[in-house]
Amino acid sequence: MPLTKKEVFERYFLELRCKLLDAAAILDRIRRAPGDDEQLRNDPRIGQLRRALEVLASERTNYAEEIQLIFSRPYDPDWQQKFDLSATNP
């Protein structure tokens, strides 16, 4: 029989707390390290991390999929025309 909501919460609460603390400690480690703050501010991955944290802090039904998409390059439905694959027969 699958676990209830309460059972799942109890089972994974400490693991979730641990992972959030890990994320916090990594951000602290980056902040503490010597080097140029400006360089990091311009790194697009910092923006991705911020957006992922915003998703976690909001009410959602599918956190994992939404965060995966934040870290993904976009899909262009017209990619085959742009690649012109018709001209590539061996």
Add this chain to the structure above:
Amino acid sequence: MYYIDPHNHMVSRVTDDYERLARAGCVAVSEPAFWAGFDRGSAESFRDYFRHLTEFEPKRAAQYGIKHYCWVCINAKEAENVSLAREVIAILPEFLDRPNCLGVGEIGLNKNTRNEAIIFLEQVDLAARHNELILVHTPHLEDKYQGTRMILDMLRGDSRIRPEKVLIDHVEEHTIRYALEEGYWVGMTLYPVTKCTPQRAADMVEMYGTERIMVNSAGDWGPSNPLAVTDFIHEMRMRGHSEETIRKIVYENPLAFFSQCPRWQFESPLAATA
């Protein structure tokens, strides 16, 4: 519990791993052809690799009672070199009818380039002409979503391809739905940092059900655990899922997919103990 690992690069592993797999309940592995960690210099180098997969590795596995099957192809990373890739594709038919060969794989995309797409399509064509199963590698990390959608576009564009004969591998939360909705088999790879944890794999089973879903270790020469499927089994048990449900994912589903290949000759240990 007996299980089948549908994706495990045993050429990269030591013989002790076969013993550990056997002790853990693994009765068969399927090994797709992949990148060696460096770009090979000639098609002959691939020929030797395919001989390794079809001649040596099945014997090494058999010492531990494990059936070894494989797939042959030029992988996505080396497909960037189109001329070399075409030389490799030309020798694939020599190996497709070897007794332990299940089909063409793992073909796919890596950085989603034009050259990779060209070679992917040529290998899909080869598989279609030979009526072979296909095992598809989807890209890593930020390239996965885009690459998976591109791969599905290309497969959909070939009317000879039947989705039930294709396994889309390394699916995650943002790609699994697309592959399942179009009727493909999917594989979830248990790499904790770069792909999927056993816990997240169990989550996806809870969200999408057990039809056409498998889990694999994709054990290779990098950080990976060739016994990772047993971690998934454990997680499912801890959540209260039945042995029947777990067995469907780790044993019956791979068996059903592979059984479409006429060279899949497998005597079920379950039948032997019944």
